[in-house]
Amino acid sequence: MAIAHFSASIVSRGSGRSVVLSAAYRHCAKMEYEREARTIDYTRKQGxxxxxxxxxxxxxxxxxxxxxxxxxxxxxxxxxxxxxxxxKRADAQLARDLTIALPLELSAEQNITLVRDFVERHILAKGMVADWVYHDNPGNPHIHLMTTLRPLTADGFGSKKVAVIGDDGQPVRTKSGKILYELWAGSTDDFNVLREGWFERLNHHLALGGIDFRIDGRSYEKQRIDLEPTIHLGVGAKAI
Incomplete structure (x- = not known):
């Protein structure tokens, strides 16, 4: 049965991660990791x-x-x-990494259409690059989606922080006159909107597929359901 799993992490050097290494693993590919002048080879990985x-x-x-x-x-x-x-920083944040469960009730083709719809509306529309893979693990189809934390500019990458723009089209300032900034890639509230956007698209595509139920991405507490949430187990934990 379809589950409501939508999680995010930051690919950060500070936690020992590399975005090239993550990409090679997700794409089951062989890639050159230029920063360390070495080759990463995950071509034997399945799924x-x-x-x-x-x-x-x-x-x-x-x-x-x-x-x-x-x-x-x-x-x-x-x-x-x-x-x-x-x-350049040793603790640089490199990308946002989303892991999203796909519904078993939809075919692979239907799930690909669902993801493309979500990416078009909620990732590309914000000026972000979308790097996504569909892993068809038995009983656990899901995608990994990596997105950029900086805007693309004419000659490279822009700042991670951008000025907050008011209704008058001008930067919002604090009482002391300083310009107020926000993360270009979004705050916690923006992430919640992104998550809600996924479940809205998911339910839309379930309806298109003739599936007669809907997924509620809210917590049990917000739904006023007296149940303890379970922990989502990945493929590794299930194998154990």
Missing amino acids: LLHEEFVLPADAPKWVRTLIADRSVSGAVEAFWNKVEAFE
Whole structure:
């Protein structure tokens, strides 16, 4: 049965992670990790059903040129190495990593259509790159979706923080006159909106598929249901 799992983490060097390493693992691919001048090879890994690397409609010329005529994994390799090279800090945050359960009730083709719909409306529309893979593990179909934390600019990447713009089109200022900034990739509230957007699209596609039930992504507490939530077990835990 379809489950309401939608989680996020940050790919950060501070926690020992690499976005190129994460991408190679997710895409079951062989990639050059240029920062450490070594090759990452996950071509023996199983479970990859589908993969896409998609740019927003207004993506600048340099990034389109960067990935032109490359395979999906080749485009992913080139782009995330570019991110790794740009971020200099030892504790740099490199990408947002979403893990989203897919409904068993929909076919693979229907789930791909669902993900594309969600990505178009809630990722690309915000100017973010979408790198996603569909892992068809038995009883646990899901996607991993990595998105950018910085805007794409004409010559590279912009700031992670941008000025808050008021209704008058001008930057909002504090009482002391300083410009108020927010994270370009979004706050906790923005993440909750993103999560709600997934469940809205999920339920829409369940209805299109003739499935007569809906998924509520709210917690039991918010639904006023007197139950303790269970812990989502990944494929590794299930194997144990």
